[in-house]
Amino acid sequence: MIILVGSQKGGPGKSTVAMNLAVEYATQGKDVCLVDADSQRSIATWHADREDQNRQPALACVEKLGNIAQTLTDLATRFDIVIVDVAGKDSKEMRTGMTAADKLIVVVRPSQLDLDTLGHMSEIIEQAMDFNPELEVRGLISQAPSNPNITERDDAGEYLTDYPILKPLETVIHERKAYRDVVGEGLGVVEWSNPKAKAEIKELAAEVMA
Numbered sequence: 709m710i711i712l713v714g715s716q717k718g719g720p721g722k723s724t725v726a727m728n729l730a731v732e733y734a735t736q737g738k739d740v741c742l743v744d745a746d747s748q749r750s751i752a753t754w755h756a757d758r759e760d761q762n763r764q765p766a767l768a769c770v771e772k773l774g775n776i777a778q779t780l781t782d783l784a785t786r787f788d789i790v791i792v793d794v795a796g797k798d799s800k801e802m803r804t805g806m807t808a809a810d811k812l813i814v815v816v817r818p819s820q821l822d823l824d825t826l827g828h829m830s831e832i833i834e835q836a837m838d839f840n841p842e843l844e845v846r847g848l849i850s851q852a853p854s855n856p857n858i859t860e861r862d863d864a865g866e867y868l869t870d871y872p873i874l875k876p877l878e879t880v881i882h883e884r885k886a887y888r889d890v891v892g893e894g895l896g897v898v899e900w901s902n903p904k905a906k907a908e909i910k911e912l913a914a915e916v917m918a
């Protein structure tokens with residue numbers, strides 16, 4: 709199973725989602741390999757911190773740039789779940805990753821600047837699906853305001869439905885300090901003390917696999 713986390717916009721929380729899903733699936737007993745396909749190396753750096761601090765369960769991590777399709781296909785024969793993080797732009801890694809992935813999670817903040825990228829992103833996905841018609845594509849709202857008085861989140865949910873190729877995930881990831889606090893510890897939020905962050909990652913992990 710290859711899960712690619714992508715977006716054309718920088719900073720919505722792709723790496724955060726990738727590392728937290730990886731920890732949750734590993735905690736469930738799955739053999740998980742993270743693939744860092746972004747020269748920024750967010751995942752690789754976090755993974756090195758996790759290893760240095762001897763955090764369990766252990767995860768595998770591979771760094772690969774350029775055409776990543778063959779690497780992903782090979783890793784999928786050896787691991788239960790391969791989770792791929794790419795840069796926040798239209799990249800060779802994202803395009804080749806889409807041709808090999810089983811699932812694509814498109815992460816967007818509920819902001820007009822993020823949402824405006826979805827038209828072009830939909831075209832890229834359509835091109836990839838000519839090669840990989842089985843690709844399951846889901847849209848994920850991340851960094852939604854945790855203040856319930858702010859309604860942007862619901863608007864974004866509606867906005868996603870304007871891009872039928874992106875089937876919206878019901879789980880929404882909110883803006884929570886816990887997501888930033890765990891990074892330097894080499895942990896995921898399911899290993900941390902914030903029950904709301906933990907619950908939303910568990911819900912996301914279940915929904916992605918459903």
Ligand SMILES: Nc1ncnc2c1ncn2[C@@H]1O[C@H](COP(=O)(O)OP(=O)(O)OP(=O)(O)O)[C@@H](O)[C@H]1O
Nearest residue numbers: 718719720721722723724796851882883884887888
């Ligand atoms: N749900 C969240 N709540 C609070 N902070 C978050 C959340 N998600 C991400 N962040 C923070 O926002 C910043 C960007 O997140 P992240 O690096 O995961 O985004 P990205 O989409 O991978 O970015 P890039 O496009 O640069 O790869 C980081 O500082 C991260 O800790």
Ligand SMILES: [Mg+2]
Nearest residue numbers: 722723746750
């Ligand atoms: Mg990133």
